[in-house]
Amino acid sequence: MDIAQRFINYTKINTTTNKENGLAGIMPSNPNEMQLASLLAKELQELGLSQIVKRSNSITTALLPANVSNAPRIAFFAHLDTSSEQKNDTKAQITHYEGGDICLNKELDLYLRESEFEELKNYKGDDIIHTDGTSLLGADDKAAIAAIMDMLEFFVKNPSLKHGDIIVGFLPDEEQGLRGAKAFDVKEINADFGYCLDCCGIGEFIYENWNAGDAIVTFQGVSAHPMSAKGKLVNSLILAHQFISMLPRGEAPEYTQGKEGYFWVKEINGNSAKTILKIDIREFDEEKYKQRMQFLQDLCDSCKKMWGEQRIQIHLSNRYKNVFNALKTTDCLPVKLALKAYENLDIKAKIIPMRGGYDGAVLSEKGLMCPNIFTGAHNFHSIYEYLPLKSLKAASKVLQEIILLASEIKA
Numbered sequence: 001m002d003i004a005q006r007f008i009n010y011t012k013i014n015t016t017t018n019k020e021n022g023l024a025g026i027m028p029s030n031p032n033e034m035q036l037a038s039l040l041a042k043e044l045q046e047l048g049l050s051q052i053v054k055r056s057n058s059i060t061t062a063l064l065p066a067n068v069s070n071a072p073r074i075a076f077f078a079h080l081d082t083s084s085e086q087k088n089d090t091k092a093q094i095t096h097y098e099g100g101d102i103c104l105n106k107e108l109d110l111y112l113r114e115s116e117f118e119e120l121k122n123y124k125g126d127d128i129i130h131t132d133g134t135s136l137l138g139a140d141d142k143a144a145i146a147a148i149m150d151m152l153e154f155f156v157k158n159p160s161l162k163h164g165d166i167i168v169g170f171l172p173d174e175e176q177g178l179r180g181a182k183a184f185d186v187k188e189i190n191a192d193f194g195y196c197l198d199c200c201g202i203g204e205f206i207y208e209n210w211n212a213g214d215a216i217v218t219f220q221g222v223s224a225h226p227m228s229a230k231g232k233l234v235n236s237l238i239l240a241h242q243f244i245s246m247l248p249r250g251e252a253p254e255y256t257q258g259k260e261g262y263f264w265v266k267e268i269n270g271n272s273a274k275t276i277l278k279i280d281i282r283e284f285d286e287e288k289y290k291q292r293m294q295f296l297q298d299l300c301d302s303c304k305k306m307w308g309e310q311r312i313q314i315h316l317s318n319r320y321k322n323v324f325n326a327l328k329t330t331d332c333l334p335v336k337l338a339l340k341a342y343e344n345l346d347i348k349a350k351i352i353p354m355r356g357g358y359d360g361a362v363l364s365e366k367g368l369m370c371p372n373i374f375t376g377a378h379n380f381h382s383i384y385e386y387l388p389l390k391s392l393k394a395a396s397k398v399l400q401e402i403i404l405l406a407s408e409i410k411a
Contacts, residue, residue, distance in 0.1 A: 001153070003396060004094065004129065004389055007146035010036065011090040011138040017081040017175040027179060028058040028172035033080040040170055043149060047156050049168075057172060059184055064152055064166040071164025071407045072333070075194035076151070076399060077181075077359055077370065078144035079174035082136060083381040091132040094389075099124050104383070105133035112384055119201065119378060123388045130386040137385040139377030144197030145170065147375065147395040154400055162407040167191050174198070174359050178320055181362035193334040193369040195402070196360040200380065202391040203347050206372035207327055207335055209354040209361055210261075211289035212319040213281040215296050217243060219312055223273040236275040239303075239311060240268060243277065246299055259284045259353050261292060284353055286325055320357045323371065326364035333409075334369050341401035347394060373398055 013036045018029035028034055037058040044052050044062040051063040058080060066073075095102050097120070102112040110133035114120045120128075131137045148168050155163055167189045171180030199206050221236030247263050256262045261283030268277050279296070283289035293316050300314040327335065342349045360370030376391025 003150040010142040068162040072192040073165040075167040075191035127389040140380040143375035150396040151399040181359035186368040198358040203350040204374040215279040217277040320361040
């Protein structure tokens with residue numbers, strides 16, 4: 001099947017992650033993720049793969065058995081859900097791009113404007129898949145699914161090409177805390193290492209991301225009627241704001257870039273009697289991450305001394321770790337293979353630290369090293385999301401080249 005048609009077929013299934021269901025522990029959070037998993041299981045069966053398992057939580061895996069002995073077993077992962085920031089009711093369109101602006105929706109006067117999205121200039125002469133301006137495209141992460149399936153079809157149709165065991169995994173609910181990866185048992189597939197496809201433009205390659213943590217701070221006040229509040233009222237909202245004011249200024253997302261970490265005051269809910277504050281903690285360096293978490297604990301302890309033990313409580317938790325904590329070195333095999341594949345295909349590697357998370361962060365922490373390869377798409381989580389077709393094809397080619405290179409290695 002043509003890779004563009006594969007991708008468009010997948011985008012027609014609305015798999016917007018459902019945060020309410022996720023908070024309730026339901027997986028997949030959107031039942032349509034199971035619908036997409038069922039379609040993929042059917043296509044995997046038609047391609048002749050073995051050990052196809054579609055689990056009750058929609059995690060789906062399969063194996064293309066090796067035709068050469070002792071090569072490493074490599075797994076490739078993509079996620080089934082799409083972001084909840086925009087609806088996923090995609091009406092994908094393809095425009096042959098020759099420069100200038102691309103009209104998404106004439107009635108809504110929506111355009112991909114070259115003046116706003118300057119990287120469009122790099123894709124003159126290419127076919128670009130984009131939305132109609134009423135939803136996101138879903139290339140995050142259905143472009144990855146299409147690239148993986150296209151890679152499998154390539155090896156099925158070319159049985160003379162040598163390859164080791166190829167494992168594929170499709171995981172739910174990445175868009176809300178990497179839930180599918182957290183539920184996945186990496187021992188089930190027994191891979192030597194793997195790759196996720198969950199970053200953007202052609203050439204991007206990621207082996208560093210955040211160490212990520214969460215803080216939930218609860219402030220307990222004392223309510224009182226304002227007519228008799230003097231000396232009685234303890235306003236928990238004021239306590240929360242005082243706590244926020246003691247966070248380091250300038251160490252927030254809007255002031256940081258590159259590898260600069262931050263505290264993100266993300267949510268506050270409550271009233272004068274009780275307020276709950278949620279803070280995201282992000283840092284690339286593991287030691288600095290620990291220091292940030294300790295800072296919040298120390299700040300809470302100091303506030304207890306000022307306000308009383310009962311006035312403030314903090315709960316700190318780890319969300320995911322930096323992939324590089326597991327890789328340890330840029331000289332490890334999955335990184336070397338990927339970069340060699342890029343070089344062989346004349347794709348300039350753009351190695352960037354990812355100011356976010358992806359399933360590979362959790363999988364790597366579980367012992368399955370998983371760097372991150374590009375899908376080719378731009379403007380994830382946006383109605384302006386678009387996917388150059390040559391970039392999508394290049395993602396599939398990179399996977400093919402990695403497998404061919406690995407077939408020459410003896411595990």
